[in-house]
Amino acid sequence: MKKTSSRKIEHINICLEKEVESDYTGLENVTFIHNALPEINLTDVDTSVRFLGWEFSAPVIAASMTGGHPDTKMINRNIAIAVQELNLGMGVGSQRAAIEDRNQEDSFTVVRDFAPDAFIYANVGMPQVREKGIEFVERAVEMIDADAVAIHLNYLQEVIQPEGDIRASGCMESIKAIAREIRVPVIIKETGAGISRELAGKLKRTGISALDVGGKGGTSWSGVEVFRAGEDELLKELGIQFWDWGIPTAQSVVECSEFIPTIATGGIRTGIDVAKSLSLGASICSTALPILKSAVRGAEEVKKTFKLMIEGLKRAMFLTSCTKVDELLEVPLIITGRLNEILTQRGYDVIQLSRSRKHERTY
8 A cells, every 4th residue: 555645746747647537527617797987997896805804816726636745845845835825725735644754844844935925725534534533634734734624525536546445434423523623724625526505505514614615527537547447457447436426616605605605616627617716606616636736846937826816817807897796796697408407306496596696605
């Protein structure tokens, strides 16, 4: 069985070198009604948002990606520099490797070194939280002086991964205990297969602060594990079969944002994707693969990637006559095709939903 640190660099290299994205975020079936005469100026558009008590210059942050191997330190450093300068935020990858081996800590602590004022969230896996409890989570938070902690759910990956931990009983009680005892906000984060309305309601009752939907349509971690399966033909074939398993990002945003502040992650690639996700109910968005590909080229490239997304968002807001992010909830949408069918079958009035999403929130 490979060490956690070795797996981390394998995952990064696969994401950089292979085609590992799944199909269909659901955002493909969302269209804005263009406002031909916005009656505002582009300079009037304010992309700033408040989330978990923090003020961000724009509603887009770097999703948790990496750390835990010496070769990942530079990646986290470059992302940290960018989010510090742009007043955004970021998550780190799973900190298990550094908790198990303190020699790997600097691949995570570099983030706080270069982003002393930015919003940074820690990241631990549900299997480790279930087994080791509050002390494990506190160590992750303290390691990077984190402003929040994400507990990631990656059971789709675990059932394909040769080293996977496939024990999931008792997790809800573990989450409840962490949310009650930890000093920072707790985010429950999926990693590519989405979160349903039913689970969102249950998770809200545990006392967590936010959900990151991690929907289908971005990186497929089942797909990543296909490239790690080696000679194990069974796991390789299962990875292929489950490559596109999950709840599309757009559906998951609609379902989760009824209950709790929601981060839209999973195939967010452009400022238009950000605008659509916010319009469907997300509080903020995060993206991983585009930032990762930029980060290996330097901090300036990360800044360029973020700026392109933010400028795209600004123009989408201008062309829908929105001066503030919250106004996107009132912009009329066209929801067609597969997403329309999914939401209808899930019990949503798509006509009403397309007119306004603001009234759906209960927080």
